[in-house]
Amino acid sequence: MLAELHTHTSYSIGKKVYHHGIDSPLEMLKYAKKLGFDIIAITDHDVIKGALFAKKLSKRLGIGVIVGEEISTKQGHVIGLGLKNHIRPGLDFFSTLDEIHSQGGIAIAPHPFDIYKEGIRELAKKCDAVEVFNALNMDKVSNYVCERFASKNSLNSVAGSDAHCKEMIGHGAVKIDCSSKNTDDILESVVKGKVRLIKRYPSVKIIREYVVKRLNMSYDYTVNYMDKNYSLPKKYVGKKMIRLVRLSPGKIDYLFQLLVYIGLFTVSYYSVLFHMARNLRFLCR
Numbered sequence: 001m002l003a004e005l006h007t008h009t010s011y012s013i014g015k016k017v018y019h020h021g022i023d024s025p026l027e028m029l030k031y032a033k034k035l036g037f038d039i040i041a042i043t044d045h046d047v048i049k050g051a052l053f054a055k056k057l058s059k060r061l062g063i064g065v066i067v068g069e070e071i072s073t074k075q076g077h078v079i080g081l082g083l084k085n086h087i088r089p090g091l092d093f094f095s096t097l098d099e100i101h102s103q104g105g106i107a108i109a110p111h112p113f114d115i116y117k118e119g120i121r122e123l124a125k126k127c128d129a130v131e132v133f134n135a136l137n138m139d140k141v142s143n144y145v146c147e148r149f150a151s152k153n154s155l156n157s158v159a160g161s162d163a164h165c166k167e168m169i170g171h172g173a174v175k176i177d178c179s180s181k182n183t184d185d186i187l188e189s190v191v192k193g194k195v196r197l198i199k200r201y202p203s204v205k206i207i208r209e210y211v212v213k214r215l216n217m218s219y220d221y222t223v224n225y226m227d228k229n230y231s232l233p234k235k236y237v238g239k240k241m242i243r244l245v246r247l248s249p250g251k252i253d254y255l256f257q258l259l260v261y262i263g264l265f266t267v268s269y270y271s272v273l274f275h276m277a278r279n280l281r282f283l284c285r
Contacts, residue, residue: 018221023166029063080099084105111162133147174197
């Protein structure tokens with residue numbers, strides 16, 4: 001059974017840029033079905049509405065849906081799969097874990113060692129499975145660190161695309177040894193480690209098109225955020241830069257392509273330094 005365990009729809013929103021996910025639940029399901037997926041988990045940021053809506057569409061579209069949520073705890077992000085009700089963000093990690101299990105779900109630690117410090121780090125050991133490959137960890141070092149961590153601690157491993165648009169689906173996925181499409185049976189197979197990981201990174205083109213489309217969709221919201229929260233010269237530069245997305249598609253896309261490459265190089269370089277410093281602090285304890 002081919003499954004995607006980490007996706008975001010248009011129900012995922014942010015503070016600085018409003019749209020985190022840019023495609024509707026219907027669009028995400030149709031695309032996953034086109035790619036040959038048997039099941040997809042909808043795990044929007046701190047909301048469950050998109051997943052519940054997708055669940056209603058699943059039978060008509062002929063693809064299974066796992067209701068999930070990527071929950072912001074005080075210590076970092078945790079994915080709950082097999083949920084029945086929304087779990088509010090901002091709780092302690094262990095309270096969130098208890099709530100996930102009380103609903104009969106399982107907890108997955110997404111991108112636990114990401115350089116943005118949104119993961120739960122070593123607390124991942126307390127989850128039912130660890131996302132050792134996150135396709136949006138474009139620095140790659142974070143995934144390597146997580147894979148070693150999971151192997152050292154004999155943890156169940158999964159992969160996730162962390163898809164914020166339909167084109168990202170399938171880059172981090174799992175093949176689950178389970179013949180049943182029942183959610184409980186599927187999650188039990190994940191907990192038992194009956195999975196095979198699919199690991200590849202989205203292309204620069206996919207990343208570029210996602211970023212540009214996301215900024216275009218969030219344009220007025222983001223400009224308003226800059227006006228209210230940025231001081232000069234950051235506000236001036238930020239508003240000048242975001243205007244460039246209005247020129248896409250066009251020759252400006254070559255500039256965006258270059259900026260993505262520069263960003264990936266910078267993130268990779270920073271990631272190496274970040275994890276080296278982290279290991280040094282650990283050794284000095």
